[in-house]
Amino acid sequence: GQQLNQSPQSMFIQEGEDVSMNCTSSSIFNTWLWYKQDPGEGPVLLIALYKAGELTSNGRLTAQFGITRKDSFLNISASIPSDVGIYFCAGERISGTYKYIFGTGTRLKVLA
Amino acid sequence: DGGITQSPKYLFRKEGQNVTLSCEQNLNHDAMYWYRQDPGQGLRLIYYSQIVNDFQKGDIAEGYSVSREKKESFPLTVTSAQKNPTAFYLCASSRRDRVSEAFFGQGTRLTVV
Numbered sequence: 680g681q682q683l684n685q686s687p688q689s690m691f692i693q694e695g696e697d698v699s700m701n702c703t704s705s706s707i708f709n710t711w712l713w714y715k716q717d718p719g720e721g722p723v724l725l726i727a728l729y730k731a732g733e734l735t736s737n738g739r740l741t742a743q744f745g746i747t748r749k750d751s752f753l754n755i756s757a758s759i760p761s762d763v764g765i766y767f768c769a770g771e772r773i774s775g776t777y778k779y780i781f782g783t784g785t786r787l788k789v790l791a
Numbered sequence: 792d793g794g795i796t797q798s799p800k801y802l803f804r805k806e807g808q809n810v811t812l813s814c815e816q817n818l819n820h821d822a823m824y825w826y827r828q829d830p831g832q833g834l835r836l837i838y839y840s841q842i843v844n845d846f847q848k849g850d851i852a853e854g855y856s857v858s859r860e861k862k863e864s865f866p867l868t869v870t871s872a873q874k875n876p877t878a879f880y881l882c883a884s885s886r887r888d889r890v891s892e893a894f895f896g897q898g899t900r901l902t903v904v
Contacts, residue, residue: 721896777839779836781834
């Protein structure tokens with residue numbers, strides 16, 4: 680099935696640095712979600728975006744729904760060691776279809 | 792505490808055997824989902840259910856079966872017809888009017904030998 684393109688695939692950063700990652704598609708999406716997954720655990724929802732151009736924050740995390748509706752961005756400010764994990768984006772092309780397409784993930788490693 | 796529980800955490804089966812993965816939620820959610828996750832890949836939808844006694848195929852339903860006899864439970868059976876069953880399986884649930892706000896279980900790692 681179709682998957683969203685996430686970049687970067689992985690990144691090492693120093694504690695305290697800001698992090699940016701994005702998710703792109705050739706198709707338009709009505710909803711964008713960002714999840715974090717720790718090893719061996721289920722994903723946890725971080726931010727949900729419902730409107731093109733929407734900018735939403737959750738603590739040190741900020742995500743944006745791209746104006747073209749084909750992309751979304753997640754920023755983490757002042758990273759800390761517990762930010763380590765895999766970040767997934769997910770998009771819903773048609774609202775209410777229960778079918779989300781997930782990105783391939785960005786693996787984040789924070790160096791103390 | 793409310794939540795969604797998957798069991799067991801790890802499961803080993805011999806090739807050719809059917810195996811059933813358990814998923815229970817006490818969040819009073821109508822909708823439940825099963826996803827499969829392979830290394831380096833995103834989640835792929837196997838089956839979903841919007842209401843008791845009803846379920847729909849996702850993107851990769853072949854070789855899998857489900858039932859939804861109770862609101863709280865949505866078990867997934869991995870049949871011998873599934874050609875590559877070794878994977879991490881995730882169950883999720885949500886309100887029908889808040890599909891985007893799904894809660895995930897901790898997953899079951901199935902290894903077929």
